[in-house]
Amino acid sequence: MATTIGTTGTTAEAVRMTAWVRGRVQRVGFRWFTREEALRIGRLAGFAVNLGDGRVHVVAEGAPEHCEALLRWLRAGDTPGEVEGVTEIWGSPRGGYDGFEIR
Template identity: 80%
Template structure:
């Protein structure tokens, strides 16, 4: 069973000012069935929140960690939770 999950990821590295949030959104849409957002944080990290089927959320996390991302990813920390809903697609904040 591919249950619905919520993942919050914090991406560190050179990930602001390089189109990272736009690429995160594009990849979430390419993977499909994901809702959430990507936002720049004041400390230089990007926070990505994604809800959807677990295998699809895992694909997005894998891209964040090892994919062809803009800038440079030094590391990703994530937590898993139950979905809260309320997202209209995947947006950039």
């Protein structure tokens, strides 16, 4: 596993959080706001992409607490549109991302 340096200066294992967000989440700026939140949280790499079935697929890699913060935001209701639910899985980071992007 990769390691990251947390905001407290401690070393933590990096994780990969993959989420599928369902509801009215396309054509409302959801991917843009997800990227902005990931940048606000900081030290996250990954992407947000629309899927053909109306969901948004979000992948974030970084410190567990940063990925958990993004997941909390996805579920909090402060997002554009209307989130009906979020399903996530956790795993090891794969790397290869240059920051957090919209696809």
